[in-house]
Amino acid sequence: MRKAYNDEKVYEFIRDFINSNGYAPTVRDICKGCNISSTATPYQIINRLVERGLLKKTGNKNRAVALANLGPTVNVPLIGTVAAGQPIFASENFEGYYTIPGDFFEGEDLFMLNVKGSSMIKIGMFDGDKVVVKRQQTADNGDIVVALVEDSATVKRFFKKNGKVILHPENDDMQDFIFDNVEILGKVVGLMRNI
Amino acid sequence: MRKAYNDEKVYEFIRDFINSNGYAPTVRDICKGCNISSTATPYQIINRLVERGLLKKTGNKNRAVALANLGPTVNVPLIGTVAAGQPIFASENFEGYYTIPGDFFEGEDLFMLNVKGSSMIKIGMFDGDKVVVKRQQTADNGDIVVALVEDSATVKRFFKKNGKVILHPENDDMQDFIFDNVEILGKVVGLMRNI
DNA sequence: ATAAAAATCAAACAAATGTTCCTTAATTTT
DNA sequence: AAAATTAAGGAACATTTGTTTGATTTTTAT
Numbered sequence: 001m002r003k004a005y006n007d008e009k010v011y012e013f014i015r016d017f018i019n020s021n022g023y024a025p026t027v028r029d030i031c032k033g034c035n036i037s038s039t040a041t042p043y044q045i046i047n048r049l050v051e052r053g054l055l056k057k058t059g060n061k062n063r064a065v066a067l068a069n070l071g072p073t074v075n076v077p078l079i080g081t082v083a084a085g086q087p088i089f090a091s092e093n094f095e096g097y098y099t100i101p102g103d104f105f106e107g108e109d110l111f112m113l114n115v116k117g118s119s120m121i122k123i124g125m126f127d128g129d130k131v132v133v134k135r136q137q138t139a140d141n142g143d144i145v146v147a148l149v150e151d152s153a154t155v156k157r158f159f160k161k162n163g164k165v166i167l168h169p170e171n172d173d174m175q176d177f178i179f180d181n182v183e184i185l186g187k188v189v190g191l192m193r194n195i
Numbered sequence: 196m197r198k199a200y201n202d203e204k205v206y207e208f209i210r211d212f213i214n215s216n217g218y219a220p221t222v223r224d225i226c227k228g229c230n231i232s233s234t235a236t237p238y239q240i241i242n243r244l245v246e247r248g249l250l251k252k253t254g255n256k257n258r259a260v261a262l263a264n265l266g267p268t269v270n271v272p273l274i275g276t277v278a279a280g281q282p283i284f285a286s287e288n289f290e291g292y293y294t295i296p297g298d299f300f301e302g303e304d305l306f307m308l309n310v311k312g313s314s315m316i317k318i319g320m321f322d323g324d325k326v327v328v329k330r331q332q333t334a335d336n337g338d339i340v341v342a343l344v345e346d347s348a349t350v351k352r353f354f355k356k357n358g359k360v361i362l363h364p365e366n367d368d369m370q371d372f373i374f375d376n377v378e379i380l381g382k383v384v385g386l387m388r389n390i
Numbered sequence: 391a392t393a394a395a396a397a398t399c400a401a402a403c404a405a406a407t408g409t410t411c412c413t414t415a416a417t418t419t420t
Numbered sequence: 421a422a423a424a425t426t427a428a429g430g431a432a433c434a435t436t437t438g439t440t441t442g443a444t445t446t447t448t449a450t
Contacts, residue, residue, distance in 0.1 A: 005396095005397065005398085005446085005447085006397085006398090015270065018217075019267065019268050019269060019270065019297065020267060021253075021259075021261065022213075022251070022261030022262065022265065023218060023219055023253075023258055023259050023260070023261055024218055024258075026256075026257075026436075026437055026438080027437070027438065027439095028436090028437075028438095036398080036399090037398080037399060037400080038398060038399040038400060038401090039399095039400095039437085039438080039439085040398075040399070040400080040401095040439080040440080040441090041397075041398055041399070043438065043439065043440095044397080044398085045397090056217070058216075058218075060404095060405065060406075060437095060438060060439075061221075061258075061405095061406070061407090061437095061438090062221075062257040062258055062405090062406055062407065062436070062437050062438065063218055063219075063256075063257055063258040063259070063436095063437080063438095064216075064218050064258070065218070066216065066217030066218055067217065067270060067292070069291045069292050070217065070270060070291070070292045070294060071291060071292065071293055071294065072214065072215060073214050073268075073294045074214065075210065075214065075262060075265060096264045096265070096266060097262070097264050097265045097266065098266055098296045098299070099265060099266065099268045099294055099295075099296060100294075100295065100296065101293045101294060101295065102214070104293070104325075104387065104389055105389065121319075124316075124319030124320070124321055124388070125319070126319055130299075144390060188390055189389070189390050190387065190388060190389050190390055191386075191387070191388040191390065192299065192385065192386070192387050192388075193319070193385060193386040193387075194299055194300065194384070194385050195339060195383055195384050195385055195386065200416090200417090200426095200427065200428085201427080201428085221406075221407055221408080222407070222408065222409095223406090223407075223408095231428075231429090232428080232429060232430080233428060233429040233430060233431090234407085234408080234409085234429095234430095235409080235410080235411090235428075235429070235430080235431095236427075236428050236429070238408070238409065238410095239427080239428085240427090240428095255407095255408060255409075255434095255435070255436075256407095256408085256435095256436070256437090257406070257407050257408065257435085257436055257437065258406095258407080258408095
């Protein structure tokens with residue numbers, strides 16, 4: 001087989017361009033970025049990359065080039081510190097969106113939250129981890145939930161027994177919290193950690 | 196203040212379009228998707244959304260609309276089961292790309308790997324978790340590494356002592372593995388879990 | 391070396407797409 | 421209810437961008 005001289009360079013350029021800009025480069029952008037002098041060259045290179053399965057292209061549309069083999073994504077707001085007395089989804093708490101795999105963290109209405117403390121250490125949730133939460137007001141027995149306790153969001157295992165709500169820390173050094181009623185913010189469906 | 200009748204609908208359309216296609220819709224796509232009959236309308240709506248900080252737009256370029264407040268992303272290959280006798284990065288092992296936050300999981304040359312077994316349970320790595328790994332051939336004492344042992348990738352804590360390599364499981368029920376030499380595939384920098 | 395194959399170039403062309411201008415309709419304010 | 425303000429519609433226009441064609445250069449194979 002024949003060597004495709006510029007194909008790798010162009011692929012990397014397109015990939016990085018998309019990742020940093022959020023949209024694809026034009027053939028002319030590619031010319032500048034890769035020292036190519038004819039627009040016909042990136043045009044043909046893109047076709048080869050599509051054939052190799054590295055890119056996807058939709059018709060003759062402009063900038064309608066996307067990376068292939070890429071799973072779907074979801075943009076999830078990160079809720080930072082929960083200010084006392086503020087509704088949790090107030091814009092004060094919003095710290096930007098994270099793009100995460102949409103097929104890995106499933107659910108409709110997701111948000112992310114920083115984990116504080118070591119109350120869930122037995123099930124591998126550490127201080128500083130970020131949990132992915134599906135927004136919902138109710139929970140089933142045994143669910144890991146985010147609940148609003150004294151104006152602050154906390155992650156615990158949820159039980160309802162004899163009309164009382166039990167928030168159970170997964171940490172042998174800690175006691176259960178028992179309430180008549182508790183506001184549930186959502187159910188934890190995932191976790192991300194930086195090591 | 197005055198109500199912007201279609202702005203929310205258009206924003207959601209653009210967001211979902213980008214997330215599922217990988218590129219932005221045109222004003223005409225928006226017309227069809229939101230039952231708008233003039234291309235001038237989405238044009239003006241986009242400008243309002245940019246003003247509100249929900250979208251970013253670059254010049255008058257085509258499809259150069261992107262979601263704002265979005266952190267950078269990286270596309271990371273998921274290496275599935277490591278086949279015996281195969282180079283780990285062989286295409287047989289490749290199971291597609293995950294898009295993950297580029298500012299959360301840092302490093303140049305990342306890949307992802309499924310965690311098997313419970314050898315790292317004490318530091319919160321569970322069977323079924325996916326680790327994010329920075330590709331490198333060496334490691335420092337105490338690093339969590341992915342090493343190739345008997346044609347299979349394993350996650351352990353790395354130590355080098357008296358010329359021997361110690362792979363230390365973070366599980367009190369398991370013994371250290373000691374080798375004269377071990378192939379390091381990378382250093383674990385992050386973790387993702389589905390709950 | 392020579393021929394064949396493949397990649398690149400250059401320039402014109404065609405299509406896709408964003409923009410403007412003015413009109414009309416809807417909503418809010420007075 | 422009238423006036424003011426803002427959103428949306430319609431159509432032409434301008435720009436951006438992808439595509440084609442044929443010549444030219446580079447690489448590979450004979």
